[in-house]
Amino acid sequence: MKNDVKNVLYSESVIKSKVEELAKRISEDYADKELLLIGVLKGANVFMCDLMREITFPIQIDFIAASSYGHSTESSGVVKIIKDLDYSIEGKHVIIVEDIIDTGLTLKYLIENFKSRQPKSLEICTLLDKPERRIAHLEVKYTGFQIPDEFIVGYGIDYAERYRNLPYIATLKESVYSK
Numbered sequence: 001m002k003n004d005v006k007n008v009l010y011s012e013s014v015i016k017s018k019v020e021e022l023a024k025r026i027s028e029d030y031a032d033k034e035l036l037l038i039g040v041l042k043g044a045n046v047f048m049c050d051l052m053r054e055i056t057f058p059i060q061i062d063f064i065a066a067s068s069y070g071h072s073t074e075s076s077g078v079v080k081i082i083k084d085l086d087y088s089i090e091g092k093h094v095i096i097v098e099d100i101i102d103t104g105l106t107l108k109y110l111i112e113n114f115k116s117r118q119p120k121s122l123e124i125c126t127l128l129d130k131p132e133r134r135i136a137h138l139e140v141k142y143t144g145f146q147i148p149d150e151f152i153v154g155y156g157i158d159y160a161e162r163y164r165n166l167p168y169i170a171t172l173k174e175s176v177y178s179k
């Protein structure tokens with residue numbers, strides 16, 4: 001697997017510091033509140049696990065799985081909910097936890113969907129953001145790293161369902177895509 005890596009963008013220790021920083025901000029902002037983190041599967045799984053363990057008070061978690069139709073490296077904006085939330089979010093302070101925002105179309109759909117369920121507040125926390133690629137406007141309260149328009153994998157993020165288990169964030173060699 002490591003032979004397929006072209007360039008490591010963020011090492012394990014750099015990611016760890018950033019996750020701690022985000023969790024500290026969240027812990028301060030929601031200190032006296034009931035907070036529900038919603039992880040977007042599967043990509044946000046690893047980030048979610050690390051982030052929640054750095055939050056300093058008891059929180060609730062839930063997961064949603066959504067897939068966008070279309071080409072494997074491009075988002076189409078047509079989103080299908082594959083696994084919905086287990087519980088109601090009505091009246092709750094919610095943060096959606098995402099791995100990466102690209103066009104923003106997936107999250108835009110989820111935000112609109114969640115708003116109709118009447119949470120008390122709704123914010124976004126993403127580890128990575130590619131602002132150059134944005135199509136849908138989103139207010140993102142917590143962002144880890146802004147990255148250029150490059151396809152990355154690792155730390156939960158896949159190419160064709162693989163490389164999620166790389167412990168760092170990296171680009172892949174061109175040869176991987178032509179396999």
Ligand code: IMP
Nearest residue numbers: 075100101102103104105106150151152
């Ligand atoms: P959006 O709807 O275009 O914002 O798509 C976001 C989703 O596309 C992310 O949650 C990822 O699943 C996927 N994605 C976007 N950029 C990348 C990338 O560089 N590598 C792997 N998956 C990506």
Ligand code: MG
Nearest residue numbers: 040043044099
């Ligand atoms: Mg995702």
